[in-house]
Amino acid sequence: MLHTILFLIFGGICMAGALNFLLQRHPVNSALSLIVVMGALALLFLLLGAEFVAAVQVIVYAGAVMVLFVFVIMLLNAGEEEHTMGNRVALFLGVPGLIVFFGLMCWTLGRSQLGQVQIGGYYVPTQELGIALFREFLLPFEITSVLVLIAIMGAVVLARKERQ
Amino acid sequence: MLEYIIFAVIKIALLLFILLTAVAYIVLMERKVIARMQNRWGPTRVGPFGLLQPLADGVKFILKEDVIPDSVYKPLYIAAPMIALILSLISISIIPFGGAWTIDKYHIPLQTTAFWNGSGIQDINIGLLIILGITSLGVYGVALSGWSSNSKYSLLGSLRASAQLISYELALGLSLVGVLLLAGSLSLRQIVDSQAGSLLNWYFFGGLQFIAFFIYITAAYAETNRIPFDLPEAETELVAGYHTEYSAMKFAMFFMAEYCNMVTVACLSTLLFFGGWHSPLEGLHLPVPGIWLMISPLFWFFIKVFFFIFVYIWVRGTLPRFRYDQLMAFGWKFLLPLAIANIVVTSLVLALRS
Numbered sequence: 001m002l003h004t005i006l007f008l009i010f011g012g013i014c015m016a017g018a019l020n021f022l023l024q025r026h027p028v029n030s031a032l033s034l035i036v037v038m039g040a041l042a043l044l045f046l047l048l049g050a051e052f053v054a055a056v057q058v059i060v061y062a063g064a065v066m067v068l069f070v071f072v073i074m075l076l077n078a079g080e081e082e083h084t085m086g087n088r089v090a091l092f093l094g095v096p097g098l099i100v101f102f103g104l105m106c107w108t109l110g111r112s113q114l115g116q117v118q119i120g121g122y123y124v125p126t127q128e129l130g131i132a133l134f135r136e137f138l139l140p141f142e143i144t145s146v147l148v149l150i151a152i153m154g155a156v157v158l159a160r161k162e163r164q
Numbered sequence: 165m166l167e168y169i170i171f172a173v174i175k176i177a178l179l180l181f182i183l184l185t186a187v188a189y190i191v192l193m194e195r196k197v198i199a200r201m202q203n204r205w206g207p208t209r210v211g212p213f214g215l216l217q218p219l220a221d222g223v224k225f226i227l228k229e230d231v232i233p234d235s236v237y238k239p240l241y242i243a244a245p246m247i248a249l250i251l252s253l254i255s256i257s258i259i260p261f262g263g264a265w266t267i268d269k270y271h272i273p274l275q276t277t278a279f280w281n282g283s284g285i286q287d288i289n290i291g292l293l294i295i296l297g298i299t300s301l302g303v304y305g306v307a308l309s310g311w312s313s314n315s316k317y318s319l320l321g322s323l324r325a326s327a328q329l330i331s332y333e334l335a336l337g338l339s340l341v342g343v344l345l346l347a348g349s350l351s352l353r354q355i356v357d358s359q360a361g362s363l364l365n366w367y368f369f370g371g372l373q374f375i376a377f378f379i380y381i382t383a384a385y386a387e388t389n390r391i392p393f394d395l396p397e398a399e400t401e402l403v404a405g406y407h408t409e410y411s412a413m414k415f416a417m418f419f420m421a422e423y424c425n426m427v428t429v430a431c432l433s434t435l436l437f438f439g440g441w442h443s444p445l446e447g448l449h450l451p452v453p454g455i456w457l458m459i460s461p462l463f464w465f466f467i468k469v470f471f472f473i474f475v476y477i478w479v480r481g482t483l484p485r486f487r488y489d490q491l492m493a494f495g496w497k498f499l500l501p502l503a504i505a506n507i508v509v510t511s512l513v514l515a516l517r518s
Contacts, residue, residue, distance in 0.1 A: 058301070062301060064330060067300075067329075070308075126289075127348070
């Protein structure tokens with residue numbers, strides 16, 4: 001019961017943030033509502049008992065990635081954007097696509113057996129998470145970090161100006 | 165259930181009162197100590213030895229006109245100081261100040277976010293991560309205030325601040341990993357309890373984490389925008405940095421947030437490196453056993469915190485400000501590799517020992 005109420009509250013905050021993100025005209029406001037979404041997601045993780053993931057969600061996404069977003073928006077001094085009525089392709093492909101997507105989602109959710117979950121139902125202590133990551137899944141973990149490293153190097157290469 | 169709520173409310177009220185009073189008097193202490201270091205008197209006029217100066221400052225902040233410049237972006241301009249203050253107040257609620265007090269049949273842990281679960285104290289078992297997360301959000305107060313002020317000095321100050329805070333967060337987080345490896349827990353209470361005993365069990369001495377401590381304290385000075393890393397508000401270049409356009413209570417909120425963060429940093433260095441509320445000598449008791457046993461943890465904790473706050477002021481009185489490129493190079497090229505080296509060495513030693 002309590003879990004349902006909390007889930008609805010945080011899920012609602014999350015959805016409201018996401019909608020506000022789309023509807024706001026100013027990039028800074030959009031970025032701030034994205035932070036709200038991140039925070040609400042962290043709380044949803046916490047409800048499931050994934051405490052480490054929740055903390056990392058706040059530290060990495062809300063505390064570092066979004067700071068860089070806000071930083072870039074401030075640096076470029078991006079102004080308000082103009083809303084147009086949208087183009088035809090979006091109208092003729094997007095709206096039916098959205099309807100199909102929602103229909104599929106409802107159909108799948110209706111067919112599947114939905115289980116129940118309690119507060120902290122998937123509780124994993126940080127120690128166990130660390131052991132799983134660094135013993136059982138060491139290779140995928142390291143490969144992911146190499147992937148991130150390659151992405152960083154790519155960004156540096158793209159951002160660097162050629163010397164004249 | 166009801167008594168938990170009552171105790172929680174009492175604890176929150178007490179903590180807020182003590183913290184805000186402490187902040188006011190840390191400001192006075194800073195002015196006094198800096199003055200004595202520069203052969204001046206500091207504030208002496210209000211009350212004996214200037215002791216009522218914080219009260220006068222508070223009244224001044226409340227009574228001053230609250231100017232909101234025309235061209236600011238109002239919602240964020242008003243929200244920014246609140247974000248800064250609220251986040252700094254939340255982060256101190258995770259700090260444990262001592263064991264539990266037993267009054268009558270109730271056991272009251274000296275920590276806002278902990279309760280007695282029947283046999284022991286239950287606190288947040290990722291307390292340290294939560295503090296890091298909340299302090300990493302603190303940058304928004306600074307960044308948004310600078311941007312929404314619509315003034316170039318504020319904007320430059322907040323750009324500097326966000327770049328600086330992100331850069332030093334890495335070194336700060338990595339410097340704590342050594343302690344976490346030794347303690348094997350993220351709960352602040354367990355980290356402190358694993359340092360129980362004498363001075364030699366503290367991670368600064370016994371765990372040989374002094375390099376980690378110096379990285380931590382340096383990065384924390386940068387995180388709290390204090391000299392020698394106070395470039396976001398360098399008054400010789402940027403008027404007052406991100407809070408140039410703020411006046412009266414809004415300015416005071418930034419001010420309070422900065423000093424609350426100082427207190428949090430001092431508390432964290434006490435908890436993580438200097439044994440928290442444990443006394444430096446095993447079983448050091450004065451000849452008044454009953455009440456002393458209750459107060460002694462608080463006494464040791466506050467003595468240590470006081471010392472770190474004094475060091476903050478001492479550093480401010482001693483060191484000049486960095487240049488911005490020096491600041492970045494220092495953070496990325498010196499502190500970060502050193503912190504990683506500390507992790508490698510600590511884990512090697514731990515692996516060899518086990």
